[in-house]
Amino acid sequence: MAPKAQMGERLELLQGTLDLLILRTLRWGPMHGHGIAKFIERTSQDILKIEHGSLYPALQRLLQEAGSKRNGARRRISVARDFTG
Numbered sequence: 001m002a003p004k005a006q007m008g009e010r011l012e013l014l015q016g017t018l019d020l021l022i023l024r025t026l027r028w029g030p031m032h033g034h035g036i037a038k039f040i041e042r043t044s045q046d047i048l049k050i051e052h053g054s055l056y057p058a059l060q061r062l063l064q065e066a067g068s069k070r071n072g073a074r075r076r077i078s079v080a081r082d083f084t085g
Contacts, residue, residue, distance in 0.1 A: 018050070018058045033059060 025031065025039045036059075037050040 018054060019062060021048070021050075022055075022058055022062060 021040050022036055025036050025043075028039075031039065033052065033055055037052070037055050040048055040050050
């Protein structure tokens with residue numbers, strides 16, 4: 001079993017990867033959470049399965065990050081705030 005430090009690094013990598021996949025998906029336009037998950041699954045030829053238990057916390061993280069960087073931010077994050085699917 002991996003030490004706790006390595007597991008924490010792995011979790012950060014996975015979260016960062018999901019964040020990137022979400023942002024790349026949203027470049028095509030605004031989508032609800034279910035649409036984001038399906039788009040990622042479809043474009044990865046069903047190799048990647050995005051569970052709602054992972055997706056919605058990632059969307060919340062991105063919203064919090066966008067809110068904290070609102071002043072002077074160079075990027076725009078468009079995420080639907082209705083997470084009902």
